[in-house]
Amino acid sequence: MSNLVQAGLERLKKDKIFWCLIGLMALGAAMLCFSQYQDLERYRLWAEAMPENESYAWGLQEAANLRTLLFQWAAVIGAVMAVLAGVFCGTDYSDGTIRNKIIAGHRRIHIYLSGFWLCLAGGVFFAAVFMGTALALGLPLFGWQGEAIETAVFLLDGLLLIAAYAALCNLISMLIPHRTYGLIVNVFVVAVLMIAGMVVMTRLAAPEFINHVVEMSVNGEPIPNYVPNPRYLSGNARKLFQWLLDILPAGQGYQIAGLEAWRPEWLWLISAIFAALVNGAGCAVFRKKDLK
Amino acid sequence: MEYVLTCEKLSKRYGRFQALDECSMHIEKGAIYGFVGKNGAGKTTLLRVICGLQEPSAGTYTLYGRKNGDRGLAGIRRRVGAVVETPAVYEGMTARENLRQQYRILGLPSFDTIPGLLELVGLGDTGKKKVRNFSLGMRQRLGIAVALAGSPDFLILDEPANGLDPEGMIEIRELILKLNRERQITVLISSHILRELSRMATHYGFIDHGRIVQEIRADALERACRKCLRLCVSDTEVLARVFSERHWEYTILSDAEAELYERPEVTELVQTLARESCRVLTIRERDENLEGYYVNLIGGGSHE
Numbered sequence: 001m002s003n004l005v006q007a008g009l010e011r012l013k014k015d016k017i018f019w020c021l022i023g024l025m026a027l028g029a030a031m032l033c034f035s036q037y038q039d040l041e042r043y044r045l046w047a048e049a050m051p052e053n054e055s056y057a058w059g060l061q062e063a064a065n066l067r068t069l070l071f072q073w074a075a076v077i078g079a080v081m082a083v084l085a086g087v088f089c090g091t092d093y094s095d096g097t098i099r100n101k102i103i104a105g106h107r108r109i110h111i112y113l114s115g116f117w118l119c120l121a122g123g124v125f126f127a128a129v130f131m132g133t134a135l136a137l138g139l140p141l142f143g144w145q146g147e148a149i150e151t152a153v154f155l156l157d158g159l160l161l162i163a164a165y166a167a168l169c170n171l172i173s174m175l176i177p178h179r180t181y182g183l184i185v186n187v188f189v190v191a192v193l194m195i196a197g198m199v200v201m202t203r204l205a206a207p208e209f210i211n212h213v214v215e216m217s218v219n220g221e222p223i224p225n226y227v228p229n230p231r232y233l234s235g236n237a238r239k240l241f242q243w244l245l246d247i248l249p250a251g252q253g254y255q256i257a258g259l260e261a262w263r264p265e266w267l268w269l270i271s272a273i274f275a276a277l278v279n280g281a282g283c284a285v286f287r288k289k290d291l292k
Numbered sequence: 293m294e295y296v297l298t299c300e301k302l303s304k305r306y307g308r309f310q311a312l313d314e315c316s317m318h319i320e321k322g323a324i325y326g327f328v329g330k331n332g333a334g335k336t337t338l339l340r341v342i343c344g345l346q347e348p349s350a351g352t353y354t355l356y357g358r359k360n361g362d363r364g365l366a367g368i369r370r371r372v373g374a375v376v377e378t379p380a381v382y383e384g385m386t387a388r389e390n391l392r393q394q395y396r397i398l399g400l401p402s403f404d405t406i407p408g409l410l411e412l413v414g415l416g417d418t419g420k421k422k423v424r425n426f427s428l429g430m431r432q433r434l435g436i437a438v439a440l441a442g443s444p445d446f447l448i449l450d451e452p453a454n455g456l457d458p459e460g461m462i463e464i465r466e467l468i469l470k471l472n473r474e475r476q477i478t479v480l481i482s483s484h485i486l487r488e489l490s491r492m493a494t495h496y497g498f499i500d501h502g503r504i505v506q507e508i509r510a511d512a513l514e515r516a517c518r519k520c521l522r523l524c525v526s527d528t529e530v531l532a533r534v535f536s537e538r539h540w541e542y543t544i545l546s547d548a549e550a551e552l553y554e555r556p557e558v559t560e561l562v563q564t565l566a567r568e569s570c571r572v573l574t575i576r577e578r579d580e581n582l583e584g585y586y587v588n589l590i591g592g593g594s595h596e
Contacts, residue, residue, distance in 0.1 A: 097393075100438060290345070292377070
């Protein structure tokens, strides 16, 4: 299998789409740094003008930390990997070169898994470029205030999240013997996962009580009246949604991007199990697949 | 007889469609095996199965002594190079880059032999030209170069002359003959350009409706196709006696028909037979070639 991975890496190095995606990740990181720097300057001005306002002080503290943008790649890595897998793995079908690998005597399971390793390598490279750019631009601007252990746990979670996406995108690309269709299905599936993750995240983020203003004071100021939020999830429903958020790769991505997770020490394990199951199913189907 | 490939009752079914129906094939070492059949007869399906791209529904094939399903077959496949359907090459790469890819896939330690391989297939001067800008003939030759990257003993080519101009066909033919003669590579070529095939094949296999109808050596086919007179007479016993007396080569086909592989003086022959009370009803000269043989064997029908 190492021969297949080496050949794939050599091809990846020459792939224009891959370099375009790398450029996008670097650009995204740079733009986030720039945007956060603008926030930092804005909050600094406001905090100096109104030192008694706690929200400005909190905003200043958040904007002055690189930690909050270092893992933002996790929210979009699925979409980027879907494009990479769709184009890169799909080319083996569209150009017919997957035949060369089988005719050369490589086992199907190795061909399938080499695709997974290449997607994983591509994903790791995307994340590394994003983080490298963010660190290069962000450290001088914001400094670093994160905890090493927490960062390491989220880094591990992020790595295994990439593995989960690599398994999913590789499965789709290897089972759909048409590059364009493979690409479309890949992007569609990841988009559905991202929307589902967003819906689950939004439901979980709903506050338990909401300020339902019904009365005004005599001087015209609203009188706070906190009432239970009907959209707030509680009990088993909340647990179910929390599990859903952890299981969905996109849900994990949002948690890692925000560095806020219910079970950060479990996310990597869930992703590893997800990747193993998807790879196992993919290998079983690909072994029997008729190739043209 | 040492066989590179044997297929025994190989079948392949796609849903209700029987693409291969108990197909049996035998390819001798050193042969150029011309695999002939109509479009949809099952040629490419058989090649796909042999190459491991598809699993047979039933039956077995043996490649260099290893049956399908044997653990060692994957290793044996390294002795095989193939171009199935279209040349399997990366469109966005140059010829050299494509070969580098195949060398890496095969785990070859050095790329030193790439220029020689490109020269062999006549692509030594393509430089940085991407495959997407290659002509069909150049792609075919690059496909063959990729198939030759692992120095195979057995080369499988699916319609290598398809879509080529006459010059391109000659180049491919010369290349195949060179590989067979100089490197002793056994070649299996599927084609329906029979005239081209007849110029290089040493053996033929005819396939129709997923079944091998006949396997025949080229010399046997040549004998079957050679020029002769086909006589329709009233008594073939008399005819046989007359021919035997003259030490002529002939074949009695039926009670009324015979083939004579000589050039007799027809008037004298007819008079001699008449004296023996054997009437000559018709005499036709037969000059069959591979195409005629194939049409007679398969029974005509539409084919390209």
